[in-house]
Amino acid sequence: xxxxxxxxHISMYCSLLAAVLIFSxxxxxxxxxxxxxxxxxxxxxxxxxxxxxxxxxxxxxxxNNLNAQAVTLQSDVTAxxxxxxxxxxxxxxxxxxxxxxxxxxxxxxxxxxxxxxLYPVSADQIxxxxxxxxxxxxxxxxxxxxxxxxLDYLLYRNEQTAAQHAASLSQNPNELQYILDLTELMKFxxxxxxxxxxxxxxxxxxAAMGTDVGSSLGQLINGSIKYxxxxxxxxxxxxxxxxxxxxGLPIPEQSEAYYNADLAHELLIEGISSWKNMFxxxxxxxxxxxxxFLGPTFNGNPLSxxxxxxxxxxxxxxxxxxxxxxxxxVNNQEDCLAVFDELQKLVVLLKVDMTSAMGISVTYVDNDxx
Amino acid sequence: xxxxxxxISKPTSNAPLIIFRIxxxxxxxxxxxxxxxxxWISDLYIDPKFYFSYKYFxxxxxxxxxxxxxxxxxxxxxxxxxxxxAFYRLSSSAFFLSFTYIELLDKTNYLNHYYFVSVxxxxxxxxxxxxRFSVDAWRKPQLSLSKTPFYNIGILKLxxxxxxxxxGLAKLNSDWLIHAQPLKIWLKMHGHLPYIGWLFDTTxxxxxxxxxxxxxxxxxxxxxxxxxxxxxxxxxVIAFHVLTALLFPIGMFxxxxxxxxxxxxxxxxxxxxxxxxxxxxxFPETLLVRNSSKLIPFLFAVFIGFQILIPFRSLLYPGELFxxxxxxxxxxxxxxxEKSGAAFFYVDGDNYKRPIEIQNRDFLTPNQxxxxxxxxxxxxxxxxYLQQVYEEQGIKNPKVRARxxxxxxxxxxxxxxxxxxxxxxxEDNWTNKNWIKPFNEEIRGI
Numbered sequence: 001x002x003x004x005x006x007x008x009h010i011s012m013y014c015s016l017l018a019a020v021l022i023f024s025x026x027x028x029x030x031x032x033x034x035x036x037x038x039x040x041x042x043x044x045x046x047x048x049x050x051x052x053x054x055x056x057x058x059x060x061x062x063x064n065n066l067n068a069q070a071v072t073l074q075s076d077v078t079a080x081x082x083x084x085x086x087x088x089x090x091x092x093x094x095x096x097x098x099x100x101x102x103x104x105x106x107x108x109x110x111x112x113x114x115x116x117x118l119y120p121v122s123a124d125q126i127x128x129x130x131x132x133x134x135x136x137x138x139x140x141x142x143x144x145x146x147x148x149x150x151l152d153y154l155l156y157r158n159e160q161t162a163a164q165h166a167a168s169l170s171q172n173p174n175e176l177q178y179i180l181d182l183t184e185l186m187k188f189x190x191x192x193x194x195x196x197x198x199x200x201x202x203x204x205x206x207a208a209m210g211t212d213v214g215s216s217l218g219q220l221i222n223g224s225i226k227y228x229x230x231x232x233x234x235x236x237x238x239x240x241x242x243x244x245x246x247x248g249l250p251i252p253e254q255s256e257a258y259y260n261a262d263l264a265h266e267l268l269i270e271g272i273s274s275w276k277n278m279f280x281x282x283x284x285x286x287x288x289x290x291x292x293f294l295g296p297t298f299n300g301n302p303l304s305x306x307x308x309x310x311x312x313x314x315x316x317x318x319x320x321x322x323x324x325x326x327x328x329x330v331n332n333q334e335d336c337l338a339v340f341d342e343l344q345k346l347v348v349l350l351k352v353d354m355t356s357a358m359g360i361s362v363t364y365v366d367n368d369x370x
Numbered sequence: 371x372x373x374x375x376x377x378i379s380k381p382t383s384n385a386p387l388i389i390f391r392i393x394x395x396x397x398x399x400x401x402x403x404x405x406x407x408x409x410w411i412s413d414l415y416i417d418p419k420f421y422f423s424y425k426y427f428x429x430x431x432x433x434x435x436x437x438x439x440x441x442x443x444x445x446x447x448x449x450x451x452x453x454x455x456a457f458y459r460l461s462s463s464a465f466f467l468s469f470t471y472i473e474l475l476d477k478t479n480y481l482n483h484y485y486f487v488s489v490x491x492x493x494x495x496x497x498x499x500x501x502r503f504s505v506d507a508w509r510k511p512q513l514s515l516s517k518t519p520f521y522n523i524g525i526l527k528l529x530x531x532x533x534x535x536x537x538g539l540a541k542l543n544s545d546w547l548i549h550a551q552p553l554k555i556w557l558k559m560h561g562h563l564p565y566i567g568w569l570f571d572t573t574x575x576x577x578x579x580x581x582x583x584x585x586x587x588x589x590x591x592x593x594x595x596x597x598x599x600x601x602x603x604x605x606x607v608i609a610f611h612v613l614t615a616l617l618f619p620i621g622m623f624x625x626x627x628x629x630x631x632x633x634x635x636x637x638x639x640x641x642x643x644x645x646x647x648x649x650x651x652x653f654p655e656t657l658l659v660r661n662s663s664k665l666i667p668f669l670f671a672v673f674i675g676f677q678i679l680i681p682f683r684s685l686l687y688p689g690e691l692f693x694x695x696x697x698x699x700x701x702x703x704x705x706x707x708e709k710s711g712a713a714f715f716y717v718d719g720d721n722y723k724r725p726i727e728i729q730n731r732d733f734l735t736p737n738q739x740x741x742x743x744x745x746x747x748x749x750x751x752x753x754x755y756l757q758q759v760y761e762e763q764g765i766k767n768p769k770v771r772a773r774x775x776x777x778x779x780x781x782x783x784x785x786x787x788x789x790x791x792x793x794x795x796x797e798d799n800w801t802n803k804n805w806i807k808p809f810n811e812e813i814r815g816i
Contacts, residue, residue, distance in 0.1 A: 037571040040562045209562030212619065234729065246765075248723025294558065298782040348712050348775045352783045356710040359559045361619075361740075 038293045039285075044206045044216050046284035051277065053197050055098040060194040062092045067183040074180050077170040079163035085179075086155050086162065090263060092186075093148050097270040100231060101278060104223030105205065106196035111138075113227075115189040119149040119235065120254045123157075126150055130174045137185050149256065150182055156259035211360050218360050221287075225351050228275060233343040236268045237318075240329050241336035250333050252326040261324030268325065269318045272343070276311040287354070296357035298349065303357065307349050314342040377520070378667060383637035384501055384518035385644055388455075390526060391499035393629040394490065395453025398465070401622040402446040411438050414479055415472070418735050420755050422477040422748050425798060430474045444468045452494065455504020459495065466491035477748055478741045482704050483623035486533060490630070493529065493673070496666055497522050503649050516653035525670045526633050529677065531591035536681045536702035538587030543815030545692070545706075547584065550576035551779035552708035560617065586610055594634040607631050618705065687802050692778055693809035695745055696802065711743030711776040711786060717756055719765035728756060744776050746787065746803050753793030770794040784810065 125145040129135040240255035288304035298306040445468040451461025501515040553576035560570040593603035611624035684697030716725035742748040753770040760768035774786040
């Protein structure tokens with residue numbers, strides 16, 4: 001830019017003032033404008049304070065607990081402590097769904113998503129790390145050997161009872177250490193993101209009220225739609241259901257929480273509900289309200305209502321799938337693909353209709369237009 | 371006929387041309403440095419796996435790293451050469467060729483103002499804009515001239531008039547004038563600004579800007595040409611372009627237009643400007659025009675003929691231009707559409723149980739995906755590319771189909787192309803793309 005932003009603002013105000021004067025001179029009878037305005041800051045404040053920050057602080061408490069359980073287990077390998085760790089893991093896996101979509105700002109700076117929940121994991125890489133006892137969990141080659149899904153593999157792969165698992169772990173100090181290191185990494189990352197959100201990032205978030213790529217709404221929507229496409233629609237259901245494989249066959253081993261068959265189904269539903277919850281701003285001001293102010297329609301109804309209908313239908317169809325999800329993927333493949341299609345329709349409404357109505361550019365890079 | 375010839379070749383001060391050259395070269399240099407510093411060379415011309423080339427220009431390929439940096443380097447140095455009037459013919463040719471090469475690499479990055487730059491750069495090759503206040507005239511004083519046939523300045527004015535006028539004509543449609551779209555969507559983006567934010571949420575502001583923009587574009591060529599209205603018109607130019615620069619992410623374009631339209635001012639203005647810039651040389655009155663070629667004005671006439679015809683080629687296609695975009699580029703249609711889409715591609719092979727759904731991000735950058743999703747020729751190019759990729763993987767006769775949803779100027783999204791058509795079988799040519807779904811509404815106007 002040729003001018004600095006201060007000068008830009010001053011000249012913008014002057015130009016606008018001129019425009020207003022000219023217009024109001026020609027048209028002084030019109031007096032309806034004020035009622036139309038929308039408080040974007042209230043939207044950001046609500047989403048930050050009542051949706052994002054509580055979700056992070058919840059996750060943070062659970063991750064701290066997970067880490068504490070891993071420390072306890074290392075010092076005292078008992079069936080009870082194995083069970084406590086497993087329970088704590090499930091807590092974290094559920095809470096994670098509530099924050100996963102906020103893949104922007106502190107989360108993307110800290111690589112939270114890759115430290116927490118990329119899958120499928122590589123059993124070989126995990127095995128090698130444990131055997132060698134020598135690894136850097138943040139290196140690129142370990143991207144499929146960390147996080148919740150690596151713990152899923154380590155805690156549940158042999159379908160052992162807690163007592164059996166405790167017995168085998170007591171023979172394998174390297175594996176105990178690896179489990180602890182995984183929880184350490186997650187704790188470290190989560191603490192960083194959580195403290196950013198409870199501190200200076202919140203201030204920045206509620207202040208950047210525009211809709212350009214760098215604005216809070218731009219980041220929130222771009223980050224969460226990218227999450228929706230890659231980590232929700234594709235990872236949770238599309239890829240394991242075989243929508244993207246040339247064989248056309250389901251690949252259940254690619255699903256989330258593969259070794260913990262009962263939970264995967266719940267995580268899918270929780271993932272979709274979390275997005276819906278953000279869209280509606282919890283119980284407060286959300287994207288739905290902003291859309292209602294802007295006024296776009298779809299199928300003759302307000303777009304925000306339609307989006308909620310599609311969310312409900314995706315959630316219902318997911319709930320109707322039999323559990324465990326790994327069996328449903330094989331035995332009810334068409335139903336699973338139907339959920340994928342339902343999510344696909346939501347992608348259209350969110351990425352095309354919603355962003356267009358809000359004037360938000362869906363690119364992850366900044367660029368000129370004309 | 372002779373009177374016309376006499377009028378257009380009448381010797382006139384070449385100062386406007388000299389100032390134009392300096393401003394254009396300097397702005398281009400600035401634009402290229404800005405582009406480079408934002409990391410866009412690698413984002414747009416090195417990182418992508420696939421490029422949406424232009425028909426007949428498929429041979430234009432990205433040059434990789436460091437090739438692209440070298441090309442941008444050549445482009446920037448030749449822009450500097452234009453500004454300084456150094457090795458002018460070489461600099462202007464090198465600038466035109468390198469800049470146009472870059473622009474022809476990928477349709478994704480098409481912008482009307484890049485097209486404008488290419489057009490002006492092409493004209494500059496033939497214009498004697500280095501005869502004064504230039505390194506060339508300093509090196510070879512015998513090159514120095516103070517006058518030039520009028521057509522060498524007139525051609526630039528005419529080109530600028532065409533840009534504005536066509537941009538204005540394109541605004542005469544019901545979406546722009548009656549529904550104030552897409553400004554109704556775009557202006558709301560600024561509703562958060564302190565003190566004036568509420569203005570952007572009003573109903574009347576988008577209407578005011580739409581009508582003002584249309585009247586501005588259609589009338590500004592005439593207001594700039596007439597002596598009496600020019601100072602007022604130029605103030606409008608500054609206000610209009612500064613406002614668009616502040617409100618919309620359109621990069622350097624406003625500044626290019628503010629600089630370029632100075633050419634409408636009379637020679638005395640530019641003579642004074644040159645004096646202020648430090649030109650000391652006195653020109654003898656006798657030093658007029660040499661080598662007044664008959665070919666150049668003829669070439670300019672042909673060029674302008676094409677410039678007038680090209681924007682109208684869209685009339686050859688049935689249906690709504692904003693929807694099918696056949697003949698949309700290279701026509702000065704600026705900022706007319708808020709169009710966005712989502713495109714899902716399916717590849718089917720003979721032995722497939724069901725078509726696979728392609729993850730576009732495996733092949734395209736987010737920006738390419740976004741631009742492709744609303745432009746049928748790019749959808750087709752991408753489908754042909756997918757066909758090729760899957761053939762290379764050993765799939766015989768892969769079929770490629772797409773479900774594409776597009777929203778235009780705030781309308782609900784609709785199916786954009788026929789999802790049953792095997793795009794891999796189709797040729798991209800000039801015939802009407804009848805696999806584009808008809809637009810269900812009507813946008814009246816030009």
